[in-house]
Amino acid sequence: MLTIGKLSKTAGVKVPTIRYYEEIGLLPEAERSAGNQRLYGTATMDRLSFIRHARDLGFTLEAIRDLLSLSDTPDQSCAAADQIAKAQLVAVRDRLVRLRALEVELERMIVQCAQGTIADCRVIKVLGNHDLCSHEHNQKDQAVQ
Amino acid sequence: MLTIGKLSKTAGVKVPTIRYYEEIGLLPEAERSAGNQRLYGTATMDRLSFIRHARDLGFTLEAIRDLLSLSDTPDQSCAAADQIAKAQLVAVRDRLVRLRALEVELERMIVQCAQGTIADCRVIKVLGNHDLCSHEHNQKDQAVQ
DNA sequence: CTTAATGTCTCTAGCAACTAGAGGTTCAAG
DNA sequence: CTTGAACCTCTAGTTGCTAGAGACATTAAG
Structure with missing residues (x-):
């Protein structure tokens, strides 16, 4: 049986995060020692x-909650899991497209910065005036995390 | 003078977000109409x-707060603005590298999904066992947003 | 001129996914 | 037996907003 600290080290998840996962029901309530400390077996280790x-x-x-409940019922078709993964892939590709655009624009801003004063700083100018940025990142887009 | 709703439409920023920016001091306190409604001029429009x-x-x-305070004092060197933009570029590139790795792994997971039952679903398996994922995304990494 | 619809006001609370800290208890080593 | 690390619970904070309640302001139609 592992204490929460050992589990934390082994799984690479911080101690408060493990307690948080328990709190929101992603992990089952842990067994407790005589002194009320959490104890974990390999099942929770795997789940974590x-x-x-x-x-x-x-x-x-x-999404993880869904995947976990799927994996708890192994007899059904994996189409649902596949669906979740595909949605994730779409989201990842979307972020990739936007991030590449940002990279290009940031590079441009930086390269063109003449190291002068703020008054003619390209970085400030591009941010202040959308027209100066040759790139097509729609003003209606959300920020890419 | 624009009302907050017009400003919102023109700048593509939602009304509560504008009020939030004022609250945290990113935007100056707005002038008010006789009936206590916020009114904006072009200066705030530009800032927004x-x-x-x-x-x-x-x-x-x-970072934006820093950039704004820089642009408020246009006589100094733009090195600081350049610095902020460069840090941003580094962060963007970092996210790009990680996202590409995720893309590859998600593709692999999905392609190899045999459309069988959960019991032999590749998606579930790969997530449950790090060794199955041929890719080098360090377990110590943080999730990419 | 009135009415209705829309817009705006303040305030509080909530979202994800944790992180930090206070103040107290338990455990393992020496 | 003591000390110090690890653990416990609880509350509050983070970022960047978003949603809702209940009240007041403004505008367009009839």
């Missing part, structure tokens, strides 16, 4: 690794 | 467009 890995891949906790 | 554009480029509100 799953969560960790999915978080690395950018899945939201909600 | 600046903020909007910088948010599009992924700058945090803190």
Whole structure:
């Protein structure tokens, strides 16, 4: 049986985050020692690794909750899991497109900065005037995280 | 003079967001009409467009606050603005690298999904077992937004 | 001139996904 | 037996907004 600290180290998830996952029901309530400390077995370890890995891949906790409930009922078709992963891929590609556009524009801003005073600083100018930025990032777009 | 609604439409920033920016001091306190409604001139319009554009480029509100205070004192060197933009570029590139890795892994997961049952679903398996994922996304990495 | 619809006001609370801190208890090593 | 690390619960804070309640302002139509 692992204490929360050991589990934290092994899974690469911080201690308060583990407690948080328990609180929101992503992890089951842990067994407790005589002194009320949480104890974990390999099942929770696996579940936590799953969560960790999915978080690395950018899945939201909600999506992870769905994936976990799917994996708890292994007899059904995996179409739903596939669907979640595909939606995630679409989101990732969308962010990629936008980030590449940002990269290009930031490069342009920086390269053209003449190292003069703020008064003719390209960075400030481009931010202040959308027309100066040759790139097509729609003003209606949301910021890319 | 524009009402907050017109400003919102023109700048592409939602009404509550404008009030929020005022609250946190990114925008100055607005003039008021006889009936206590906010009124804006072109100066605030420009400032809001600046903020909007910088948010599009992924700058945090803190970075934007710095950029704005720089642009308020146009006589100094633009090195600081350049610095902020460069840091932003580094962050963007970092996110790009991680997102590309995620894209590759998600593609692999999905392609290999045999449309069978959950029991042999590639998506679930890869998430549950880090060794199955041929890609090098360090378990210590943070999730990419 | 009145009425209705829309716009605006303030205020509080909520979202994701944690993180930080206070103040107290338990455990393992020496 | 003591010390110090690890653990407990609880509350509050983070970022960048968004949603809703209940009240007042403004505008367009009849």
